[in-house]
Amino acid sequence: DAGVIQSPRHEVTEMGQEVTLRCKPISGHNSLFWYRQTMMRGLELLIYFNNNVPIDDSGMPEDRFSAKMPNASFSTLKIQPSEPRDSAVYFCASSLVTENQPQHFGDGTRLSIL
Amino acid sequence: KQEVTQIPAALSVPEGENLVLNCSFTDSAIYNLQWFRQDPGKGLTSLLLIQSSQREQTSGRLNASLDKSSGRSTLYIAASQPGDSATYLCAGSNAGNNRKLIWGLGTSLAVNP
Numbered sequence: 646d647a648g649v650i651q652s653p654r655h656e657v658t659e660m661g662q663e664v665t666l667r668c669k670p671i672s673g674h675n676s677l678f679w680y681r682q683t684m685m686r687g688l689e690l691l692i693y694f695n696n697n698v699p700i701d702d703s704g705m706p707e708d709r710f711s712a713k714m715p716n717a718s719f720s721t722l723k724i725q726p727s728e729p730r731d732s733a734v735y736f737c738a739s740s741l742v743t744e745n746q747p748q749h750f751g752d753g754t755r756l757s758i759l
Numbered sequence: 760k761q762e763v764t765q766i767p768a769a770l771s772v773p774e775g776e777n778l779v780l781n782c783s784f785t786d787s788a789i790y791n792l793q794w795f796r797q798d799p800g801k802g803l804t805s806l807l808l809i810q811s812s813q814r815e816q817t818s819g820r821l822n823a824s825l826d827k828s829s830g831r832s833t834l835y836i837a838a839s840q841p842g843d844s845a846t847y848l849c850a851g852s853n854a855g856n857n858r859k860l861i862w863g864l865g866t867s868l869a870v871n872p
C-alpha cells in the first residue's frame with residue numbers, strides 16, 4: 646500500500662519566493678497533519694484537518710503560511726513570501742479520525758530558503 | 760501546558776545490550792503517549808501507542824510503559840541490533856485536544872556491531 650506521499654523532496658529557493666509543498670494522504674485516512682521539524686525546536690504541529698476541514702491552525706507561525714485541503718486526497722502548504730528562517734523539514738502525516746489511531750508520516754520536504 | 764522531555768539526547772551501546780529510553784511529561788492528564796522511530800532523511804514510523812487507561816504496550820523486542828502519576832514513559836529495547844540505530848521520539852496528547860501531539864526532541868541511538 647502506498648504511504649503518505651510528499652513532493653517535492655527537496656526545495657531550494659531564494660528569499661521572497663512563493664513555496665508550495667504538496668501532500669497525498671493514505672487512502673481512507675480522514676485526518677491530515679502538517680509539521681515542521683528543526684534541530685532547535687524539534688517537531689511542531691502547524692495545522693491539522695479532519696474530513697478536509699481545518700480544525701487547529703494555532704501552530705501556523707504567521708500569515709505568510711497557509712494550508713488547504715480541497716479534497717480527501719490532496720493538501721498543500723504554502724509560504725508566501727518565504728524567509729530564510731522558514732528553512733526546515735516539513736512533514737505531512739495522516740491517520741484515521743477515530744481516537745487512538747497512530748499517525749503515518751511522509752518522508753518530508755527539506756526546504757532551504759537562501 | 761504539556762511539555763515532553765527526553766533524556767539522554769544521544770546514546771551509544773554495543774550490539775546485544777538491553778536498553779531503556781526515557782520520556783517525561785509535565786501534565787498527568789495525558790490522553791495517550793506514543794513512541795516513534797525516525798531514520799535519517801525519513802519520516803517517522805509509529806512504534807507503540809499507549810492509551811491513558813493502559814500501563815504498557817509490547818511489540819516484538821519493544822516494550823513501552825506509561826506511569827501517569829510520575830509523568831514518565833519508558834521504551835525498552837531488548838537484545839539491541841545495529842538496525843535499531845535511529846532517533847526515537849515520544850509524543851503525548853491531552854484529552855482537551857487529543858489529536859494534537861506534543862513532542863520530545865528525541866534520543867539518537869547508535870547500536871554498534
